[in-house]
Amino acid sequence: MNTERVIGVDLGGTKILAGVIEDGRVLQTVEHPTPTTSQDALFDGLAAAVLELPLDGVEAVGFGIPSRFDYRTGFALGAVNIPLREVDFVAEMSKRLDLPIGVENDASCAAYAEHVHGAGQGTSYFGTLTLGTGVGGGIIFAGKLFHAWTELGHMVIVADGVPCQGACAGRGHLEAYCSGTAATRVAQEAIGPDATARDLIEQHHPALETIGHYLGIGIGSLVNIFGLERMAIGGGFGIAAFEQLLPAARRAVLREVLGDGGRDLQIERAQLGEAAGLIGAGLVAREVL
Numbered sequence: 001m002n003t004e005r006v007i008g009v010d011l012g013g014t015k016i017l018a019g020v021i022e023d024g025r026v027l028q029t030v031e032h033p034t035p036t037t038s039q040d041a042l043f044d045g046l047a048a049a050v051l052e053l054p055l056d057g058v059e060a061v062g063f064g065i066p067s068r069f070d071y072r073t074g075f076a077l078g079a080v081n082i083p084l085r086e087v088d089f090v091a092e093m094s095k096r097l098d099l100p101i102g103v104e105n106d107a108s109c110a111a112y113a114e115h116v117h118g119a120g121q122g123t124s125y126f127g128t129l130t131l132g133t134g135v136g137g138g139i140i141f142a143g144k145l146f147h148a149w150t151e152l153g154h155m156v157i158v159a160d161g162v163p164c165q166g167a168c169a170g171r172g173h174l175e176a177y178c179s180g181t182a183a184t185r186v187a188q189e190a191i192g193p194d195a196t197a198r199d200l201i202e203q204h205h206p207a208l209e210t211i212g213h214y215l216g217i218g219i220g221s222l223v224n225i226f227g228l229e230r231m232a233i234g235g236g237f238g239i240a241a242f243e244q245l246l247p248a249a250r251r252a253v254l255r256e257v258l259g260d261g262g263r264d265l266q267i268e269r270a271q272l273g274e275a276a277g278l279i280g281a282g283l284v285a286r287e288v289l
Helices: 039-051 089-096 106-117 180-190 197-202 207-226 236-240 242-256 275-287
Strands: 005-011 015-022 025-033 058-065 068-070 075-078 101-105 126-131 135-141 230-234 266-269
Touching (some): 005 039, 005 275, 025 039, 025 275, 039 089, 058 089, 058 106, 101 106, 101 275, 106 230, 126 207, 180 197, 197 236, 207 230
């Protein structure tokens, strides 16, 4: 790859993390609270974070946003925790920044980064699932980032199952069974009202086997659809509980996946941690050059 200096911006519900990136290396970062008073304030805050960084040699800016993104229209369709709904994201940022703008779902950005610089290197069919407050994920298909809503945490794994979290009105979604929030709910039911997901991990609680089983069902569905050769598990809960989730997840994958796909699938920890979204946003910036 040619050396290109870009800025990546990881937009979260509580903070904006922006950084100058070159060849996957984060050279400098700034962090600000996410403005939530209005949509204009949010866009102004994003621009301010970018403009605080040194722009010498920067060729483009990429944004990872916690929203569904419509590639046909360029519109961010809506986010749960920030004022972002039915808006032409690229147009709004282009008004504020005199640089090419790229945009992608934040979880897809993390998957992109893991594919190029982390756990997905050397694969052509790769996926990630991040188990944190919710469940996000991304897909690499035929060596390229799969551009879609990619709301992997909202695939149904149990018909008419547990209600989903937050603004989602669905039931039986992967997020409702395998997120850190879901694990805390399980801990409170199994251990006591003050328990958290961390207690399940520290106690090597058998409830983690059930969570791992549901995780494997979700992974199996993704393998059957996309023909994945490797899956990386990230997020705070996913990394901390990985070794305890893996055996049950592996058994479910072997049962659910067609042919030899389950046996051949590699399941690994994600490698880039909190930097993945930022680095992936930088990769998205490179795509608009």
